[in-house]
Amino acid sequence: MARIAVGGFQHETNTFAPTMADYAAFESGGGWPGICFGAGIEAAVAGANIPAAGAIEALHTAGHTTVGLAWAAASPSDRVTRDAYERIAGAMIERLQAALPVDAVYLDLHGAMVAEHHDDGEGELLARVRQVVGERIPIVISLDLHANVTRRMFALADGMVIYRTYPHVDMAVTGARAARLLGDMLATGRRPQRAYHVFDYLTGIPSQCTFIEPCQGIYAYLAGLEEKHGVSLSFAPGFPMADFAECGMSICGYGNENAALQAAMAALRERIEAAEKEFALDLLSPEAALARAMKTGTVGLPTVLADTQDNPGAGGNGDTTGLLAAMLALRAQDAVLGMLIDPPSAKFAHEVGIGNTAEFALGAISGVPGIVPVHKRFKVEALGDGNFVGTGPFYRGFKLHMGPMACLQSVDAPGVRVVLATTKCQTADQEMFRHVGIEPRRQRIVAVKSSVHFRADFQPIAREVLVVKAPGPALADPAEFAWTKLRPGIRLNPLGPRYAG
Numbered sequence: 001m002a003r004i005a006v007g008g009f010q011h012e013t014n015t016f017a018p019t020m021a022d023y024a025a026f027e028s029g030g031g032w033p034g035i036c037f038g039a040g041i042e043a044a045v046a047g048a049n050i051p052a053a054g055a056i057e058a059l060h061t062a063g064h065t066t067v068g069l070a071w072a073a074a075s076p077s078d079r080v081t082r083d084a085y086e087r088i089a090g091a092m093i094e095r096l097q098a099a100l101p102v103d104a105v106y107l108d109l110h111g112a113m114v115a116e117h118h119d120d121g122e123g124e125l126l127a128r129v130r131q132v133v134g135e136r137i138p139i140v141i142s143l144d145l146h147a148n149v150t151r152r153m154f155a156l157a158d159g160m161v162i163y164r165t166y167p168h169v170d171m172a173v174t175g176a177r178a179a180r181l182l183g184d185m186l187a188t189g190r191r192p193q194r195a196y197h198v199f200d201y202l203t204g205i206p207s208q209c210t211f212i213e214p215c216q217g218i219y220a221y222l223a224g225l226e227e228k229h230g231v232s233l234s235f236a237p238g239f240p241m242a243d244f245a246e247c248g249m250s251i252c253g254y255g256n257e258n259a260a261l262q263a264a265m266a267a268l269r270e271r272i273e274a275a276e277k278e279f280a281l282d283l284l285s286p287e288a289a290l291a292r293a294m295k296t297g298t299v300g301l302p303t304v305l306a307d308t309q310d311n312p313g314a315g316g317n318g319d320t321t322g323l324l325a326a327m328l329a330l331r332a333q334d335a336v337l338g339m340l341i342d343p344p345s346a347k348f349a350h351e352v353g354i355g356n357t358a359e360f361a362l363g364a365i366s367g368v369p370g371i372v373p374v375h376k377r378f379k380v381e382a383l384g385d386g387n388f389v390g391t392g393p394f395y396r397g398f399k400l401h402m403g404p405m406a407c408l409q410s411v412d413a414p415g416v417r418v419v420l421a422t423t424k425c426q427t428a429d430q431e432m433f434r435h436v437g438i439e440p441r442r443q444r445i446v447a448v449k450s451s452v453h454f455r456a457d458f459q460p461i462a463r464e465v466l467v468v469k470a471p472g473p474a475l476a477d478p479a480e481f482a483w484t485k486l487r488p489g490i491r492l493n494p495l496g497p498r499y500a501g
């Protein structure tokens, strides 16, 4: 049985976002477990929907032993600082050197990391790992569906497997698939044939959801091709907010028979090329979305609004105020917005105390141009310490530490409530409302700071889901970003304009 080094370094970089990921961001994890090392990795991720958890469990079940390196993740944001990158990558490499000899390496990576000093964060890390273990030791990685897979990553990894769901309910499952791919390589002593292709157009993240077309159909087709051809296939719609040359959608595949692999890849490529127009987005202004939600949402079956351009899962800081301001102006009823990430207001709410009213200045903490605080009177309805466990399909088993939380009720528009939290985290679990006394199902309108992950827990209770385009840093339409480094000729949205360079 083999001895396998296991590590992880996850960051999804929106190079247009307001704040960078420093070492402290990886220490806190922002919803993920904080940075951990060695044997501590297994304990930190056990039982959670995390790739490393699924991989470690599958490797042990297959009789292999694992050696922990370092595992770290942070909330999506602007680039990983040079200091954080070098400390974390350095710890991984140091521990890998100390662990030699190993039979294989598994890494839990995101695939869209840009560091201050390396545009292709994962490619650089893989090069360093390869340097330590040499050419003969297999390296297999798992990646997020939002990976911008680079030629360097493809060349350096012997195998890559990528999530197939967005919301990512299959993170642990993907880790287990990576472990099986690695196990096959160790059993046969052979590296599989591999193939890779990059597409010519970018897609906005709300349209990448696998609950809806075209991705629902594409992933079903992909699974059918794997079965038919006996190969491993992955599709990464990519993360269209990372300004570097290799940002974009890609597919990759692995198999022992090259002809079968090429046939499967060609079919998948054609299917995705043909789906381009289906990736076009349908977005509503806050006013239009609320006008509709006030008609369709009912207590028991709320209409859910996705404040997609402030998604903390895509580099937003959860502190924009456009949708909240519209809810107040239109005096929505039985309406709640969460989680607004506003540490000073959450702290202030705890000072004001339950049942008391005060003037708050909500949001606009991170300095996104054009975003202003909401200055209004609110009553403090409930308070929480922010410590609870996720129960929805995405955050199930995550021990969440959101810092001081509060539920506020507007004085002028008493039908509107806002849930405040201190630690940046995507609103993708109903417990984030329940922790401060809000049962989402008992609302008519539930607005969430999320693009897609919320759907795993909220779509089952929703009358309908509307994607709202309120001002924020995580632009839903990639054509709106001020790109500087993309590959010339790539279309900036489905059937859209080409990037001139």
Ligand SMILES: [Zn+2]
Pocket: 144, 145, 146, 168
């Ligand atoms: Zn993702």
